[in-house]
Amino acid sequence: MKNTLLLLTAISFSSLVATATAENPVAWWEFEKTENRIVYEGISQHPDTIEGNYSFTRGVSGDAIKLDGFTSVIRHPADASADISGSFSVETWVALGAYPWEWCPVIIQMKENTAGFSFEIGPRGEFGLKIFISGNLISCISERSAIPLRQWVHIASVYEEEKGICIYLDGVLAGEYNIKGRPAFASKEDLRIGMNYHGIKPSNQIGDTGNRPYWFSIDGILDDIKIHDEAVEADYFSELYTRLNPKEEPDLQSRIMPFGPNSQGRFDACYTKLKYYDEWDALWPVSTDPDVVVTFDESPVRVVFWRGTRYSPAWVTDNNLWMCDQSVEAWNRAEGCFEHMQDRHCRYSHVRIIENTDARKVIHWRYAPVSAYDNLWREDEKTGWAVWIDEYYYIYPDATGIRKVTWKTGTLGHPRQFQESLPLTHPGQVQGDVIEPDYLVVANLEGKTQSFEYIEDAPRKTSKTIPESPNIQKHNLKSEYDPFIIFEPGNRMNYIRDRDIKSLSSPGSCNHWPVAQAYCDGRVSQAADRPSHFLGFPISYPVIHEDVDGRSRINSVYGMTGKSVDEVIEIERSWAQAPALEEISSGFINADYDLSEKAYQVIKGPGTAKQVLSFMLNATEHSPLHNPAFNINSWGHQDIDLKINGELISPGKNFRKGFVHQLEHSDMIIWIKLYSNVPVKIEVIPVN
Numbered sequence: 001m002k003n004t005l006l007l008l009t010a011i012s013f014s015s016l017v018a019t020a021t022a023e024n025p026v027a028w029w030e031f032e033k034t035e036n037r038i039v040y041e042g043i044s045q046h047p048d049t050i051e052g053n054y055s056f057t058r059g060v061s062g063d064a065i066k067l068d069g070f071t072s073v074i075r076h077p078a079d080a081s082a083d084i085s086g087s088f089s090v091e092t093w094v095a096l097g098a099y100p101w102e103w104c105p106v107i108i109q110m111k112e113n114t115a116g117f118s119f120e121i122g123p124r125g126e127f128g129l130k131i132f133i134s135g136n137l138i139s140c141i142s143e144r145s146a147i148p149l150r151q152w153v154h155i156a157s158v159y160e161e162e163k164g165i166c167i168y169l170d171g172v173l174a175g176e177y178n179i180k181g182r183p184a185f186a187s188k189e190d191l192r193i194g195m196n197y198h199g200i201k202p203s204n205q206i207g208d209t210g211n212r213p214y215w216f217s218i219d220g221i222l223d224d225i226k227i228h229d230e231a232v233e234a235d236y237f238s239e240l241y242t243r244l245n246p247k248e249e250p251d252l253q254s255r256i257m258p259f260g261p262n263s264q265g266r267f268d269a270c271y272t273k274l275k276y277y278d279e280w281d282a283l284w285p286v287s288t289d290p291d292v293v294v295t296f297d298e299s300p301v302r303v304v305f306w307r308g309t310r311y312s313p314a315w316v317t318d319n320n321l322w323m324c325d326q327s328v329e330a331w332n333r334a335e336g337c338f339e340h341m342q343d344r345h346c347r348y349s350h351v352r353i354i355e356n357t358d359a360r361k362v363i364h365w366r367y368a369p370v371s372a373y374d375n376l377w378r379e380d381e382k383t384g385w386a387v388w389i390d391e392y393y394y395i396y397p398d399a400t401g402i403r404k405v406t407w408k409t410g411t412l413g414h415p416r417q418f419q420e421s422l423p424l425t426h427p428g429q430v431q432g433d434v435i436e437p438d439y440l441v442v443a444n445l446e447g448k449t450q451s452f453e454y455i456e457d458a459p460r461k462t463s464k465t466i467p468e469s470p471n472i473q474k475h476n477l478k479s480e481y482d483p484f485i486i487f488e489p490g491n492r493m494n495y496i497r498d499r500d501i502k503s504l505s506s507p508g509s510c511n512h513w514p515v516a517q518a519y520c521d522g523r524v525s526q527a528a529d530r531p532s533h534f535l536g537f538p539i540s541y542p543v544i545h546e547d548v549d550g551r552s553r554i555n556s557v558y559g560m561t562g563k564s565v566d567e568v569i570e571i572e573r574s575w576a577q578a579p580a581l582e583e584i585s586s587g588f589i590n591a592d593y594d595l596s597e598k599a600y601q602v603i604k605g606p607g608t609a610k611q612v613l614s615f616m617l618n619a620t621e622h623s624p625l626h627n628p629a630f631n632i633n634s635w636g637h638q639d640i641d642l643k644i645n646g647e648l649i650s651p652g653k654n655f656r657k658g659f660v661h662q663l664e665h666s667d668m669i670i671w672i673k674l675y676s677n678v679p680v681k682i683e684v685i686p687v688n
Helices: 234-244 501-505 565-576
Strands: 027-029 038-040 047-051 054-058 063-068 073-076 088-096 104-111 115-121 127-133 136-141 153-160 164-169 172-178 191-193 219-228 268-272 291-295 302-305 314-316 322-325 330-332 336-338 350-356 361-367 389-396 400-408 421-425 435-443 449-452 472-477 482-487 492-494 539-541 551-561 580-582 588-594 599-604 613-618 629-633 640-644 647-649 655-661 666-672 680-686
Touching (some): 088 104, 104 219, 127 164, 164 234, 268 350, 268 361, 291 350, 472 565, 580 588, 629 680, 640 655
Antiparallel strands (some): 027 219, 073 191, 104 191, 291 302, 314 322, 330 336, 350 361, 361 389, 400 551, 435 472, 472 482, 588 599, 613 680, 640 680, 655 666
């Protein structure tokens, strides 16, 4: 047991400060005496049940309990609760990892809408006491004092019948409310620590239809929770904080979104298990390989398919700045958005590696747009099938990749949206930590560009001259490497304008995604306490293709580069206006350039086992070559030599090949690091 605290002589901090002492609390959770899922209330020695995930860690004095923010709650039954009837005080030490999604009690004993008290922490770190007096729920909230994150603080509340409520942060008055009267207590209700009696909706929702009540708890560490059946003097809290103020940081792990260990300079696609922090990781009933990371040997960036983003791929810089994109999204008035963001358990979202060769990686992400109510989009009542999306990412060694989005033609319907540019912030970051004030460049095939910035008093509609038919966007992150997206000609790009410079000092706009587990399709960030996303603009509506196999698709190029937008324009021209493949040798079929793979397709005919494949690529300034790729269908297992304009090219970083084994045949993938705006002859020579 911890020693009872002796008090100094009281010095009044406010006209509301009470005059009683705090030598004998009537309830005290020290977290020193514990058993399996049991913690003892120290005055009555009653064994209280701990539910959910939790751990014990070092506290201010001795041990403390760490609640996970999702499932943790301590239950103390009504028949074992202390008898308080008039003036009373509540106090605790707390270290928060993040603020609650809505008001969440440290300790509560309340009968809804009629009686009781709740000592709570709010969604911006404010705290306060709520109590029923004369049939009304009275709240005293810290107006300017917010609980700082990741450090020990002492919070307390005092109610005195003849004076009112005072609340204290680290012994300093943080709020007061003048009122007289005897509280109505809820002595027949069970007392709870760390969680509300029922699920509630997150605060600051963007709309109400796509939000459901949700269970959550205090996200952090609690120590020495005390209830006094008297109004405690202000000096007690001040002296206590001065004497026990811990110098060690609380045991709260860093919350940096994971992008995996050092890749050791490999172009690779790996299954892995990315770890965020223990309490979040413990929610996931997954084994050793739920996530996928693609790394590069000539660039420090990587592509991360992680449960935390519901597998939406993130292009991540070497200094861990994340750029994501929206999935296929639909919506209605009844349930709000239907999208991958609502699949917080990844019930419908899965990722797998299809190809993993030296020449390219192919990653398949399959998901179903789902609402916060766990309903699928346009589910057929007869068959049970709804809309399912298959996205294929053809990723090449130069840190570029095709995003090929496909769905069964006719199933998606309207409304729908395919793309939003979404930089992410880590906990503790604001937008200006991620992106530069000159945040965006847009461009078109003709090479015309326009920059957009964060500025003072940004207009809602730009007065700048936007290039006609823009189909390139490049964001300017605070990194050597910047993300870009290229769309096919015919793309429509909207919401292109300057932004308010005040946003650079703000956390990400919304934090209902990524990593969040709340049933919510839109919540305005209240602090930089959680991962969040921002911008969401520009939004593009790409060209839709309806293929003969009954599937529809869109194609776009994604990547990261340390070079200027001029290089991105060249990539666009080499993709959207790919040089014609001509003069192909006999025995082979030119199946044309496939925008959805960013690769030339060649079919090897029968009886050509030892025949050289040769062809011309008719590159021009209008249609340049930029790191071309080739899929030689049915090539088999035979190794090759490669010649460019008659010169033998050794395998390595400039020439890469790989074999993809199908059920009935094997294909060969070739990737060449090559730029040219004049015709080039390629020879693929079988090696005995």
